[in-house]
Amino acid sequence: MGKREYTQEELAAALASMGVTDQTDVSRYGSGHINDTFKVETKRGVRFILQRVNTDIFDPVLLKNNILRVTSFLKSKGVKSLEVVGYENPWRLYAFLEGYTSTDVVTSPEQARLVAAAFAKFQNDLADIPPPRLDDIIVKFHDTPDRLRQLDEAVANNIAGRKDKVAAELAFVDKRREECSRIVELMKSGAIPERVVHQDTKINNVMLAPDGTNVVIDLDTTMPGSALYDFGDMVRTSSAAAAEDEKDLSKVYSKKEYFEALVRGYLPNAKFLNEAERENIAFSGRLLTFECGIRFLADYLNGDTYFHTAYDDHNLVRCHTQFKMVESMEAQAAEFEAIVRSV
Numbered sequence: 001m002g003k004r005e006y007t008q009e010e011l012a013a014a015l016a017s018m019g020v021t022d023q024t025d026v027s028r029y030g031s032g033h034i035n036d037t038f039k040v041e042t043k044r045g046v047r048f049i050l051q052r053v054n055t056d057i058f059d060p061v062l063l064k065n066n067i068l069r070v071t072s073f074l075k076s077k078g079v080k081s082l083e084v085v086g087y088e089n090p091w092r093l094y095a096f097l098e099g100y101t102s103t104d105v106v107t108s109p110e111q112a113r114l115v116a117a118a119f120a121k122f123q124n125d126l127a128d129i130p131p132p133r134l135d136d137i138i139v140k141f142h143d144t145p146d147r148l149r150q151l152d153e154a155v156a157n158n159i160a161g162r163k164d165k166v167a168a169e170l171a172f173v174d175k176r177r178e179e180c181s182r183i184v185e186l187m188k189s190g191a192i193p194e195r196v197v198h199q200d201t202k203i204n205n206v207m208l209a210p211d212g213t214n215v216v217i218d219l220d221t222t223m224p225g226s227a228l229y230d231f232g233d234m235v236r237t238s239s240a241a242a243a244e245d246e247k248d249l250s251k252v253y254s255k256k257e258y259f260e261a262l263v264r265g266y267l268p269n270a271k272f273l274n275e276a277e278r279e280n281i282a283f284s285g286r287l288l289t290f291e292c293g294i295r296f297l298a299d300y301l302n303g304d305t306y307f308h309t310a311y312d313d314h315n316l317v318r319c320h321t322q323f324k325m326v327e328s329m330e331a332q333a334a335e336f337e338a339i340v341r342s343v
């Protein structure tokens, strides 16, 4: 879906509802695929992030409740997090994280290590959030068999008439169906515990500062799930040699030195992991990347209604990079397993 247009009047009304009337500039910001995000400059020199929550995807009332619980709990622990300045559904205002930047591609092993340590710390920080259980903001979010079911439905419906263009991609999926249920089955059996996890650990959801400090952002999907969802999705973007929408697939592969840095950043800081979780660390990278490829493919077939897209085949290009990453991880599976064992 192309991004929705907003008039300055609409943006001004949203800001005014949250007490800001001295804005000098409000402009699109960041490269998130879900919400509409704006940077706000003011006469005072204070800056904000204004966001309109994507109400096609989220129940805004449940989402607000989770976000306020998570951010206030982290604040009570002295953990630097998103600071909610205003929240008038579907709009919200965050303090701008000055001095921090986000990137779409990892540029050094040290950066990968820092990001993995940041998400391990995030999981630790939220391990003792008081009851009740956080809401399932998106039900079955990382239930890979259910994502396959959604893809099959998209193929059957063929809403955008693109089915004939994706025969090779569907054959790629068919060869890998069996492995898809491993994590959900281990969760059902109790071998893998439910924890409060982030569930969208892509590299641009961590803000980084030059001194190595960081802030985990995009807390919309922070809810009960598996720690492996976070590690796996980290491998998806933070071991990638190229951007999620790189068209030249010869540039797209999973870098072993980045994978190793992720494991070195994550495992020593995630001491809570049990045996079954540790055994599936390397596998989770392949699975979560495959799942994301399936999601891009299903959205392509559905006519691009979920992820923001900038051009016609954007979701198909993204699907290709994900599947190329999967092949790369499959080819290095033994080496990746050995890295996990050595750390």
Ligand code: ADP
Pocket (backbone or CB within 6 Å): 029, 030, 031, 032, 033, 034, 035, 036, 037, 049, 082, 094, 095, 096, 097, 098, 101, 102, 204, 205, 207, 217, 218, 219, 220
């Ligand atoms: P989406 O859910 O669409 O991915 P995000 O919440 O991740 O939206 O925000 C999109 C981008 O906006 C982030 O990747 C980051 O670059 C930027 N951003 C979000 N919140 C802040 C903040 N508080 N301060 C500075 N930049 C931010």
Ligand code: GN1
Pocket (backbone or CB within 6 Å): 031, 032, 033, 034, 035, 199, 200, 202, 205, 218, 220, 221, 244, 292
């Ligand atoms: C979306 O919101 P953003 O851009 O950080 C998506 C993730 C996908 C990712 C793929 C709520 O993340 O699950 O992995 O795109 N978020 C949601 O880039 O669906």
Ligand code: MG
Pocket (backbone or CB within 6 Å): 032, 033, 204, 205, 218
């Ligand atoms: Mg984001």
